[in-house]
Amino acid sequence: MADIVMPSLGADMESGRLAQWLIKPGDRIARGDVIAVVETQKGAIEIEAFEAGTVAGLAIGEGEEVPVGAVIARLEAPGEEAAGAEPAAAEPASAASPAPVEPAGPPLREPAAAPAPRPDGARRRVSPAARTLAARLGLDLAGLGPGSGPGGAVVSGDVRRAAEAVRAAGPPAAPPQGARAAGLDLEEMRKAIAAAMARSKREIPHYYLVQVVDLQAASDWLAARNAERSPEARLLIAVLLLKASALALREHGAFNGTWEDGAFRPGAGIHIGNAVAIRGGGLVAPAIHDVDRLDLETLMAKLRDLVTRARRGGLRSSELSDPTVTVSSLGERGVDRLLGVIYPPQVALLGFGRVGERVLARDGVAVVRQSVELSLAADHRVSDGHSGGLFLRRIADLLQEPDRLLA
Amino acid sequence: MLEELARIAPEADLESLAPAGDLRDELDIDSMDHLNLMIALHRRLGVEIPERDYPRLLSLDAAVAYLRTRGA
Amino acid sequence: MSTALETTYRECVREAIRDALQRDPRVFLMGEDVGHYGGCYAVSKGLLAEFGEERIRDTPLSENGFTGIGIGAALGGLRPIVEIMTVNFSFLALDQIINNAATLLHMSGGAFNVPLVIRMATGAGRQLAAQHSHSMEGWYAHIPGLRVLTPATLEDARGMLWTALEDPDPVLIFEHVMLYNRAGSLAADAGPVDIERAAVRREGGDVTLLTYGGALHKTLEAAEALAAEGISAEVVDLRVLRPLDEATIVASVARTRRAVVVDEGWRSGGVSAEIATRIMERAFWELDAPVERVCGAEVPIPYPAHLEQAALPQVAGIVAAARRTLGR
Numbered sequence: 056m057a058d059i060v061m062p063s064l065g066a067d068m069e070s071g072r073l074a075q076w077l078i079k080p081g082d083r084i085a086r087g088d089v090i091a092v093v094e095t096q097k098g099a100i101e102i103e104a105f106e107a108g109t110v111a112g113l114a115i116g117e118g119e120e121v122p123v124g125a126v127i128a129r130l131e132a133p134g135e136e137a138a139g140a141e142p143a144a145a146e147p148a149s150a151a152s153p154a155p156v157e158p159a160g161p162p163l164r165e166p167a168a169a170p171a172p173r174p175d176g177a178r179r180r181v182s183p184a185a186r187t188l189a190a191r192l193g194l195d196l197a198g199l200g201p202g203s204g205p206g207g208a209v210v211s212g213d214v215r216r217a218a219e220a221v222r223a224a225g226p227p228a229a230p231p232q233g234a235r236a237a238g239l240d241l242e243e244m245r246k247a248i249a250a251a252m253a254r255s256k257r258e259i260p261h262y263y264l265v266q267v268v269d270l271q272a273a274s275d276w277l278a279a280r281n282a283e284r285s286p287e288a289r290l291l292i293a294v295l296l297l298k299a300s301a302l303a304l305r306e307h308g309a310f311n312g313t314w315e316d317g318a319f320r321p322g323a324g325i326h327i328g329n330a331v332a333i334r335g336g337g338l339v340a341p342a343i344h345d346v347d348r349l350d351l352e353t354l355m356a357k358l359r360d361l362v363t364r365a366r367r368g369g370l371r372s373s374e375l376s377d378p379t380v381t382v383s384s385l386g387e388r389g390v391d392r393l394l395g396v397i398y399p400p401q402v403a404l405l406g407f408g409r410v411g412e413r414v415l416a417r418d419g420v421a422v423v424r425q426s427v428e429l430s431l432a433a434d435h436r437v438s439d440g441h442s443g444g445l446f447l448r449r450i451a452d453l454l455q456e457p458d459r460l461l462a
Numbered sequence: 463m464l465e466e467l468a469r470i471a472p473e474a475d476l477e478s479l480a481p482a483g484d485l486r487d488e489l490d491i492d493s494m495d496h497l498n499l500m501i502a503l504h505r506r507l508g509v510e511i512p513e514r515d516y517p518r519l520l521s522l523d524a525a526v527a528y529l530r531t532r533g534a
Numbered sequence: 535m536s537t538a539l540e541t542t543y544r545e546c547v548r549e550a551i552r553d554a555l556q557r558d559p560r561v562f563l564m565g566e567d568v569g570h571y572g573g574c575y576a577v578s579k580g581l582l583a584e585f586g587e588e589r590i591r592d593t594p595l596s597e598n599g600f601t602g603i604g605i606g607a608a609l610g611g612l613r614p615i616v617e618i619m620t621v622n623f624s625f626l627a628l629d630q631i632i633n634n635a636a637t638l639l640h641m642s643g644g645a646f647n648v649p650l651v652i653r654m655a656t657g658a659g660r661q662l663a664a665q666h667s668h669s670m671e672g673w674y675a676h677i678p679g680l681r682v683l684t685p686a687t688l689e690d691a692r693g694m695l696w697t698a699l700e701d702p703d704p705v706l707i708f709e710h711v712m713l714y715n716r717a718g719s720l721a722a723d724a725g726p727v728d729i730e731r732a733a734v735r736r737e738g739g740d741v742t743l744l745t746y747g748g749a750l751h752k753t754l755e756a757a758e759a760l761a762a763e764g765i766s767a768e769v770v771d772l773r774v775l776r777p778l779d780e781a782t783i784v785a786s787v788a789r790t791r792r793a794v795v796v797d798e799g800w801r802s803g804g805v806s807a808e809i810a811t812r813i814m815e816r817a818f819w820e821l822d823a824p825v826e827r828v829c830g831a832e833v834p835i836p837y838p839a840h841l842e843q844a845a846l847p848q849v850a851g852i853v854a855a856a857r858r859t860l861g862r
Contacts, residue, residue, distance in 0.1 A: 183823040184791045205861040210822035211791055281513045286501040291493055291515060334473050334490045364496050367472075386493045 057106055061121050064095055064375035065385075069251040071095050072120040073127060074113045082110045084130075089371065091127070096240070096247035097339050099368040100375060108132045109333040126360035164311040180208035187211075192218045244337040255399050259314075260435040263394045264443045267428055268451040272408055274425040275455040292410055293384055294355045296427075297459045299453040300382055300405055301325045301346035307446040309438040310403035311429070313377045319402065319437045322379025328398065329358065330383035339365050339376035340381050340398055353458065386410055386427065395432040405450075466502040468493045487523045489505060503529070538719040546691035547577050547653075547709060551644050553725075554696055555585050558583050558613055561699060564591035564600055565617030574619050585775035601627035601652065605635050621656040621670045621708065629802055635704040636679030645703040651695065656684040656843055657748045657798055664834035668840075669798045671708040671747070672805040681705040682775040683729055684715065688720045690773060693727030693740050701729070707811040710798075712749030722765045729774055732782040738768035739850060742786040745796035746772040746811055747848055753796045756852035766852035767856055775805055783809065784816045790837060791822035792859035802827040826855040 070094040078090045089101040108130040110383050115127050152370050169342055180203055181189075188211045189196050195260040200377055202209030255261075304311045304325050312321040325347045328340035339363075343349070343357045380401055385393045386409030388428050395404035395445040415424045429450060433443050453459055471478045471489045479488050486496065499517070500511050508510050511519065519525040554561045563578060570590040572579030589704040593600040597618055604616040618624045624631065658667035661733045661814075675682045681701060683692045686702065689710070698705035735750065736757050745753040750771050757767040770786050771776070787793045793813055797806040810825040830843040 183819045184789075184822045188821040196499060203861055205858060207822045208823070209862070210861075212822075278513065288505045293493070326496065332492070334471060359498070360493060363498075387486070424488065458528060 056111060057108060057130045057132060058126045059090070059104065059130055060129050061093070061123050061125050062102060062122045062372045062376060062437040064097065064100055064372055065247070065251065067093060067247045067254070068123055070120050070122045071100075073115055073117055075117055076113060076299075078110050078113075078128070080112050083273060084108065084110065086204055087205060096241070098370065100370050100372055102372045104130075106132070112191075116190065124177075145358060170293070180204070180206055180212045182208050184210045184211040185214045188214045188218075194218050194221060202233060219369045237316070241333065241335055241337045244333065244339070251398060255396050259397050259399060259402075261386045261397060261432050262435050262440055262443065263432050264432060264440060264447055265392055265394075265428055266444075266451060267413070267415070267426055270425040270454060272425050273434055273457050275409075285339060286377050288352070290351055290355050291358075294351055294358060295406055295457060295460055297327060297329075297346055297358070297382060297388040298349075298351060299450050300328060300380075302453055302460070303446055304380060305347050305448060307442065307449050310433060310446055311441060312402060312437075313379065313400040314402050314434055314436060315400050321372075324379070326377045326379045328378030328381040328401070330362060330381060331362050333366055339370070339375075340378060340383075341365055341370050342378035344373070344377065364432065380405070382407070384408075392428040392430060394430055397432055397434060402437045403422045404432045406430040407430065463503065463522065465530075466499055466506065469502070470498050479522060482521050483520065484515075484520050486520065486523075509533070537722050538814070540717065540723050541688060541720050542712040542714070542718075543688055543691045543709075543716045544575065544577055545614065546662070546688045547695070548579070548581070550692050550695035550825060551578065552581065552584070554613075554615070554699055555589060557696070558699070560611065560613040561615065562589040562607075562612065563615045563617060564593050564604065564617050566593055566595060568617050573617065573710075575711065576610055577709075577714070578617070580689050587640060597626035598630055601630040601679065602634065604650050604652070605638075605648055607666050608648045608704075609638070609646055611648060614650055614753045615695070615699070615737060616650065616652045618652060618654045618660075620666050620711075621637050621654045622668055624652075624654055628643075631674075631680070631704075631706075632677055636769075639703060639716065640679060646774040648704050649699070650704045651698045651704050651707060652704070652745055653707045653709060655669075655711050656708040657712060657749070658830075658835045658846055661837060661839055661842060662711075663837040664833060667711075667835040668745070669760060669800075669830065671706075671775055672799045672803075673777075674706050674796070675808070676807060677776075679704065681706045681729065681778060684773060684775060685709065685745040686747050687735075687772055688716070688718050689724055690727055692720060692724045694729055696726040697729045700726075704727070712738075712748050716751070730779065730833070732773050732779040732783070733771045735771045736767070737768040738766035738790065740766045741792040741794060741859050742768045742783075742784060742790045743794050743796060743852065743856065744770045744786075746775065746805070747785075749798050752847060752849050753852055756856065757850045759849060759853050760856055761847055765856060765860060765862075772805075773807075778808070778812065780812055780816060783812060785819075787813055787817045788813055788820040791820055792827040792856075794828060794859060795822075796828045796852055796857045798830050798846055800832050804829065822862070823859040826859055828852050828855050 073091060077091040078084060084090060085105055085107045086105050086431045088104045089269065093102050095099050111129040111131045113128045115121055119129065124243055149362045184407055192215060197212060199209050201207040202213040204210035206280055214306060219415050277295065279292060302306060308321050311325055322347045326344045327344040327346045328342050330338060330340045332338055343361060344456045346354060381398050381404045383393060383395050383404060384407040386407060390408050392408045393406035395406045410427045411426065412423050413422050413426045415426060429445055429447055431443050467489065471491055485491060492497055503509060504511060507529060509529055518528045551563055567574055568578045569582040569590045576589065578741060601616055604614040607614045618627065624636055635648050635650055639647050654673055655671050664811045671682055671684060674680055681703065683694050683698060683705060685707065694707060698707060743753050743757060753769055756769045758767050760767045768786055768790055770782060795806040795809045797804060799805055806827045808831050810827060828851045830847065833845055835845055836842050
C-alpha cells in the first residue's frame with residue numbers, strides 16, 4: 056500500500072486545496088496520470104501519479120486544504136489487490152469488527168449543512184474524527200443517532216458501523232460535483248513570489264556575469280527556415296536560445312541542479328524552468344523536461360503549450376517541482392539586460408535581454424549585428440565566476456552554428 | 463481578429479483598445495502571443511502571412527489594412 | 535547478543551558520567567557536593583577517587599556562579615557537565631542558563647556554540663516539600679536555544695548523556711528523584727541513544743497516554759490496569775520536551791483517536807498544555823474525544839506524605855481519564 060501525498064510544487068508551498076478528484080477508489084492508474092486538480096498560489100495545478108496501482112481510497116474530500124506531505128489517497132501496488140481490502144484508516148482497535156470497504160464512487164465532501172439540532176436545543180456531538188470519516192465515506196451524519204463516545208458523542212466507530220449498514224442496504228447516492236478550480240489568484244501568486252524571492256536573496260550568494268552574444272547567424276538561419284513554413288511550423292528565437300542553453304548545461308553541470316541541506320545536488324535531467332509573465336502581474340516558471348534531448352519543433356510545441364497553460368491554469372505538478380535551472384527572457388519590451396534572482400533551491404538563472412540590432416566591433420570595423428545580452432545569475436556556493444564565464448561562452452559558441460542545435 | 467485576441471489575452475479590455483496602438487503594448491502580449499495570433503488568423507482567414515510581414519500587423523488598424531491587401 | 539546486567543537508574547547515570555569522562559578528556563563534572571560527598575543523590579559516588587579533583591569539582595553554593603563557569607568552560611573548548619542539586623535551585627542560575635547559554639549562539643551570529651550539559655534532579659515524592667520538589671522542566675522547554683531531556687528508563691539514563699555532550703548547544707537533563715532507586719536489567723553493551731524522538735513504550739489501539747520522566751511508570755501501570763478492563767492503551771514516553779517530537783505524538787493519536795496527557799508539572803501553562811495544543815493543531819480531525827490531562831495539583835508541593843501523594847498524578851486518576859475519553 057502506497058500513500059499519495061500532497062506534493063510540494065516549489066520551495067515556497069506549504070499547503071494545497073484539493074479542488075477536484077479525477078480518480079475514484081478502484082481505478083487503475085499509471086505513473087504520470089493526472090489524478091487530481093489542486094489549487095495553489097500558482098493557480099490550479101494538475102497532480103500526477105508517481106506510481107502505478109489501484110486506488111484504494113481517497114483520504115481527503117474535494118475542497119479540503121492539507122499541508123504538503125499529508126496523505127491524500129492510498130494506492131495498492133499492482134498485484135497487491137489480492138491481499139484484500141484494507142480499511143482506509145488502519146485501526147488496531149477495529150480488528151474485532153469486519154474490515155470496512157470503501158464505497159465505489161468519489162467521496163462526498165463533508166455535508167455543508169450542520170447536523171440537525173436536537174429537540175432539546177443542545178448541539179448534537181459528533182467527534183472531529185467521525186466527521187472526517189463520514190466525509191470520506193460519503194455518509195450523511197444527519198441519520199446517526201446518539202453515539203458511543205463521551206456524552207453520547209458520535210465517534211468514528213459509530214460512523215464506520217453506520218457506513219457498513221448503509222452499504223449493505225444499497226449503493227450510495229450520486230455525489231455532488233466539486234467546483235472546478237477557479238482561475239489564477241494574482242494576490243496569492245504575489246505572496247508565493249515574495250516568499251521565494253526573499254528567501255533567494257537571503258540565502259543565495261549570487262554572482263552575475265553578462266556577455267553580448269552575436270545572433271546574426273542564428274537570426275538568419277531562423278528567418279530562412281521560417282520563410283518556408285506556415286505560422287504553425289515557425290520557430291521563435293527563444294527556442295534556439297533554450298536549446299543552446301540546454302546543450303551547454305550538459306557540459307556545465309554545476310549550473311543544473313539544486314542546493315539542498317547544505318550541498319549541491321546535480322539535476323536528474325536538464326529540466327529548464329521558463330519564466331512566464333502573467334498579464335496583470337505575476338510570474339511562474341514551469342519546467343520543460345529534458346530540453347537537451349528535444350528537437351526544435353518539439354521544443355517549440357512544448358513551449359507554446361506551457362505558456363498557454365501557465366496563463367490559463369492547468370500546469371502539472373512535475374512542471375513545478377522538477378525545474379533544475381531557470382531561463383528568463385525580458386527583451387520583448389526593449390530591456391537590454393536582466394540580472395536575475397535565482398529561484399530556490401535552484402542554483403542558476405540565465406537571462407536573455409532584447410534580441411535586436413547592435414553595433415559590434417568585428418575585425419576592426421563597426422558592424423550592425425543581431426545580438427543579445429546573455430546574463431548568468433549563479434550561486435557562489437556551487438560555482439565560481441570562471442566556470443560561469445566558460446558556461447556562457449559555450450552557449451554563445453553554440454549559437455554561432457545553429458545546425459549544431461538540431462542534434 | 464478581436465475574437466482571436468480575446469482568446470489569447472482573455473484578461474485584456476478590448477473595448478478600450480486603441481485601433482492604432484501597438485498591440486504588444488496595448489494588450490501586454492509577447493512574441494509567443496503574437497505568433498499564436500498569426501497562426502489563428504492564418505487558420506481563420508486562410509491568409510499567408512510571411513514572417514517578414516509581422517511588423518505590418520502590430521496594431522489593429524495596420525493588421526486590418528494588411529489583411530485586406532492580402533484578400534481576406 | 536549481550537548479556538543483561540541488573541542495575542539501577544542511579545548507577546546508569548553514574549556509568550554514563552564515567553563513560554563520558556573516559557571517552558573525552560575535555561569532559562568534567564562540577565556542582566555542589568559532587569566530589570567528596572558523592573552527590574546529594576549519590577550519583578557521583580567514587581568518581582572523585584577515580585578521576586581526581588581536576589575533573590570532579592566541588593563548587594561553592596553559588597548556582598549562578600558555577601553555571602556561568604560551565605558556560606565559559608564550554609565556550610573555551612571543554613565539555614562541562616554541571617550538576618544542579620534540584621531544579622528549584624536552578625532558579626538562582628536562570629540568568630546564566632536563559633540569558634547566556636541559550637542565547638549566545640544567536641547573539642554571536644552563529645559564531646559561538648555553548649556545548650554545555652546541565653543535569654538537575656526534579657520532581658516530588660521524597661517529602662522534601664515545596665522548595666525541593668517541583669517539576670519545572672516545562673519552564674525550560676519554553677526557552678528557544680535549549681534542548682530539554684527527561685530520561686525515564688535505564689537505557690535513557692545510561693545513553694542520553696553522551697549524545698547530549700556531543701550536541702554543540704546547551705542540553706538540560708532532568709532526572710526525577712523517584713527514579714534513582716528504580717532497578718532493572720540493562721544490556722551490558724548499552725550505550726548512547728538518540729535525543730530526538732519520543733518512544734512508544736507500550737502499543738495499544740484505544741487511547742494514547744502521553745507522559746515523560748517520573749510519571750512514565752505510573753502511566754505504564756495505568757495501561758496495565760486498563761488492559762484488564764479491555765481497554766488497549768498506547769503509552770508514549772516524550773523523552774525530549776524541547777524540541778517536541780510532534781510526528782510521534784500525532785501518529786499515535788491519529789491511530790487511537792484519543793489522548794490523555796500525564797504530567798507531574800502544573801496544568802496551567804505547562805507541558806501538558808503544550809501537548810494538548812499541538813494535538814489540536816495537528817490532529818484535530820483525527821480526534822474522537824477531547825484531550826484529557828492528569829497533572830500535578832496547583833499547589834506548592836506539600837510536605838506531609840499523604841498530601842504530597844494527593845498532589846501528584848496517580849494510577850487511578852490516569853485510568854479514570856482514559857475511560858472518560860472512551861465515554862465510559
